[in-house]
Amino acid sequence: MNPSQKEYIFRINKVIDYVEKHIDEELSLEVLSEVANFSPYHFHRIYSAFMGETLMGFVKRKRIEKAASIINKEPETPISNIAYACGYNSVSVFCRNFKDRYGMTAQEFRAGAKERDSKNRQVDSNFGKWDPLKDGYVCNVESLKQRSMKITNDITVKEMPEMHLVYYRHTGEFHLIGKAYEKLFTWAGPRGILNQNTKTITVYHDDPSVTEIENVRQSAGIIVNKDVKGEGEFGTMSVPAGKYIVGSFEIDVTEFKQAWDSVCIALSESGYQPSDGMPYELYHCDPENHPEKKFVLDICIPVKPL
Numbered sequence: 001m002n003p004s005q006k007e008y009i010f011r012i013n014k015v016i017d018y019v020e021k022h023i024d025e026e027l028s029l030e031v032l033s034e035v036a037n038f039s040p041y042h043f044h045r046i047y048s049a050f051m052g053e054t055l056m057g058f059v060k061r062k063r064i065e066k067a068a069s070i071i072n073k074e075p076e077t078p079i080s081n082i083a084y085a086c087g088y089n090s091v092s093v094f095c096r097n098f099k100d101r102y103g104m105t106a107q108e109f110r111a112g113a114k115e116r117d118s119k120n121r122q123v124d125s126n127f128g129k130w131d132p133l134k135d136g137y138v139c140n141v142e143s144l145k146q147r148s149m150k151i152t153n154d155i156t157v158k159e160m161p162e163m164h165l166v167y168y169r170h171t172g173e174f175h176l177i178g179k180a181y182e183k184l185f186t187w188a189g190p191r192g193i194l195n196q197n198t199k200t201i202t203v204y205h206d207d208p209s210v211t212e213i214e215n216v217r218q219s220a221g222i223i224v225n226k227d228v229k230g231e232g233e234f235g236t237m238s239v240p241a242g243k244y245i246v247g248s249f250e251i252d253v254t255e256f257k258q259a260w261d262s263v264c265i266a267l268s269e270s271g272y273q274p275s276d277g278m279p280y281e282l283y284h285c286d287p288e289n290h291p292e293k294k295f296v297l298d299i300c301i302p303v304k305p306l
Contacts, residue, residue, distance in 0.1 A: 006232025068210035165221035277302030
């Protein structure tokens with residue numbers, strides 16, 4: 001990839017991040033072209049060529065998928081409120097778009113949430129890691145309470161600080177994110193970003209119960225100071241400060257499912273519910289440097305009062 005192509009990817013990632021943060025606002029071609037620093041005439045063609053879908057098609061898809069995720073998570077929130085929160089000025093337009101996307105009305109989708117969760121829940125046999133995003137990032141609590149939980153670590157609701165990241169974005173199968181980290185470390189090493197205190201973080205952007213796996217995004221990130229600049233495929237972003245339920249674990253690769261399950265159950269008993277922020281895994285050391293090759297990490301889910 002030449003320097004010009006890297007700059008194009010950098011600007012496209014900047015737009016994607018902007019859409020994610022401003023889903024309830026105007027996201028016109030003119031607004032997003034300004035974010036990308038391209039002319040509107042050229043940017044919609046550039047985006048389509050690089051990403052394989054139109055810019056406005058991406059915005060429409062993300063609005064509907066965001067709404068579907070909220071419908072899964074918040075069964076008591078009126079559909080109209082969700083539509084407005086996802087950038088729709090017309091509930092009737094939202095309802096048409098939703099049915100076009102999922103082949104059913106939003107109410108029918110909500111009614112089928114439990115059945116979908118039962119069918120979708122599974123462990124990735126290639127990685128040994130449960131998909132933490134099913135059913136709106138957290139698991140079905142009632143089914144979990146029927147299982148014996150073997151992991152009992154520190155889990156609490158607390159304020160987490162803002163973190164600045166340099167990232168390489170991975171789209172697709174979850175267990176392949178290791179390749180994104182390899183590229184990120186190869187880029188970061190010569191730039192002096194890595195040291196013995198380096199911490200990494202995986203940020204989850206999409207809910208695979210409403211987004212096809214080939215479109216699901218994760219950011220493989222390194223925590224940096226605010227002055228670090230991205231380039232090309234390596235972007236920068238911030239994870240906002242706020243209230244999170246945080247589970248601290250020391251586990252091997254086969255125990256991620258149990259760890260996420262434990263956080264889910266603790267959340268159900270905490271008086272809080274998931275908020276609209278992005279969940280993440282914060283890693284405190286390289287498992288290759290652990291005597292038992294274990295991950296030392298925090299599982300963090302943004303929350304709001306129930």
